[in-house]
Amino acid sequence: MAERRDARRGRTAVVVSLASAAFALTGYLWWGNHELPPTPLAEFEAPFVFGRFNVPADNPLTVEAVQLGRRLFYDPRLSGTNALSCATCHVQALAFTDGKRTAIGASGRPLDFNSMSLTNLLWGPQRFFWNGRAASLEAQALQPIEHPDEMDQDLDALLAELETDAQYVVLFERAYGEISQTAVARALASFERTLVSANSKYDQYLRGETKLTAEEEHGRKLFMAHPDIKVSLRGGNCIDCHSQFLTSGFSTAYDGFSNNGLDAEEELGEGLQVTTGDPAHRGMFKVPTLRNVELTAPYMHDGRFATLEEVLAHYDHGIKPSRTLSPLIAEADNRVKGVDQDISLHLTVTEQRDIIAFLRTLTDRDFVANPAFANPFVVSTP
Numbered sequence: 001m002a003e004r005r006d007a008r009r010g011r012t013a014v015v016v017s018l019a020s021a022a023f024a025l026t027g028y029l030w031w032g033n034h035e036l037p038p039t040p041l042a043e044f045e046a047p048f049v050f051g052r053f054n055v056p057a058d059n060p061l062t063v064e065a066v067q068l069g070r071r072l073f074y075d076p077r078l079s080g081t082n083a084l085s086c087a088t089c090h091v092q093a094l095a096f097t098d099g100k101r102t103a104i105g106a107s108g109r110p111l112d113f114n115s116m117s118l119t120n121l122l123w124g125p126q127r128f129f130w131n132g133r134a135a136s137l138e139a140q141a142l143q144p145i146e147h148p149d150e151m152d153q154d155l156d157a158l159l160a161e162l163e164t165d166a167q168y169v170v171l172f173e174r175a176y177g178e179i180s181q182t183a184v185a186r187a188l189a190s191f192e193r194t195l196v197s198a199n200s201k202y203d204q205y206l207r208g209e210t211k212l213t214a215e216e217e218h219g220r221k222l223f224m225a226h227p228d229i230k231v232s233l234r235g236g237n238c239i240d241c242h243s244q245f246l247t248s249g250f251s252t253a254y255d256g257f258s259n260n261g262l263d264a265e266e267e268l269g270e271g272l273q274v275t276t277g278d279p280a281h282r283g284m285f286k287v288p289t290l291r292n293v294e295l296t297a298p299y300m301h302d303g304r305f306a307t308l309e310e311v312l313a314h315y316d317h318g319i320k321p322s323r324t325l326s327p328l329i330a331e332a333d334n335r336v337k338g339v340d341q342d343i344s345l346h347l348t349v350t351e352q353r354d355i356i357a358f359l360r361t362l363t364d365r366d367f368v369a370n371p372a373f374a375n376p377f378v379v380s381t382p
């Protein structure tokens, strides 16, 4: 009973009232001599288990910014051809991925990368893209717009186009007092920060509202454990990297990037090395969130695995050695490792199946159906 009460108290989400006051103040100071400061997002909340988060001081979360950002996110006018919006590759029903092996943009050429799920972006590494090359959501937002293979849009042309739209003129004025590249980036980032997923079956379980099935519970235990033969602890080792309530690593530096053994030395992609120039970062990619992973196939930075069964087969017996392979993977084995033996977790078929059953508890149906995240241009007809 006490446990249940604690869970309830835990649930008392961090209604960020203090933070809102801070937003209001920064918003006001920064707004300077404009007459009406934008409205702080009062009811923005997040489960305390997710941990602390930071919103940039120069881009406080406001009702107006989020509303504008949502519109921009769904507006095909952001692309040069007026045919593609952010939502073309980030579809809400698929937890903001696109179901393709690698994304296809304005040029029609498949891109190098699988499109990434946009969920709980306030937590986890504050470096964006598979190789971490964007240092903030604001910095990320303009990149796909300009990229010739993605949205292929000239930013000045975009601003000119937005200026001819009376509704945008008002929305930008209210949110940022101007139409500018910075305002476009800040609005998109604000909308993305509100994409909080916190009501999967696993969240409900953590809050004491539901029970897991025997298979899911077995999978949860394996997911959370690093195998240790000495104490007969079997484990899948997943939490070592997919940490922080299954966002991905922590926000400090390049924590949350690693090499999970997809390719051998010769085929290793550059990964994080592109961003840092450090050869020790070769082949390291962002550890993606596993929230809604049931909906985000195909998997990995290049979409090479079509199913979760293939993913588990990879971690169990498909690991390819390379110099930067994570030691957390290289060491993990549920049997005594023989000399010269391949890297393998040695999980049973049932163990792999149960880990997948657990992964399916991370699906948040409310998140993918939340009307606040849906296309604002679609007028529902009675």
Ligand code: HEC
Binding pocket: 073, 078, 084, 085, 086, 087, 088, 089, 090, 103, 104, 105, 106, 111, 113, 114, 115, 116, 117, 118, 127, 128, 129, 130, 131, 137, 140, 141, 142, 144, 145, 149, 150, 151, 188, 192, 286
């Ligand atoms: C043509 C498809 C496509 C379009 C259009 C697109 N994206 Fe993406 N998005 C991707 C792909 C692919 C990646 C991963 C790319 C990479 O790592 O280089 C990505 C990555 C991201 C990330 C990084 C997430 C993370 O966890 O690191 C964010 C944020 C994002 N996109 C937001 C947007 C926004 C905002 C827009 C519209 C301005 C947009 N995307 C338009 C395909 C697309």
Ligand code: HEC
Binding pocket: 223, 236, 237, 238, 239, 240, 241, 242, 257, 258, 259, 260, 262, 284, 285, 286, 287, 288, 289, 290, 293, 296, 298, 299, 300, 301, 302, 311, 315, 326, 328, 329, 355
């Ligand atoms: C050493 C760190 C590490 C460990 C341990 C690890 N992962 Fe991963 N995981 C990653 C990285 C890094 C990626 C992305 C790799 C890439 O695309 O290049 C990833 C990708 C994934 C993906 C694909 C998600 C997507 O959206 O594309 C799934 C699913 C996944 N891991 C599940 C697991 C499971 C289940 C376990 C435990 C059996 C596990 N991982 C253990 C680091 C790790």
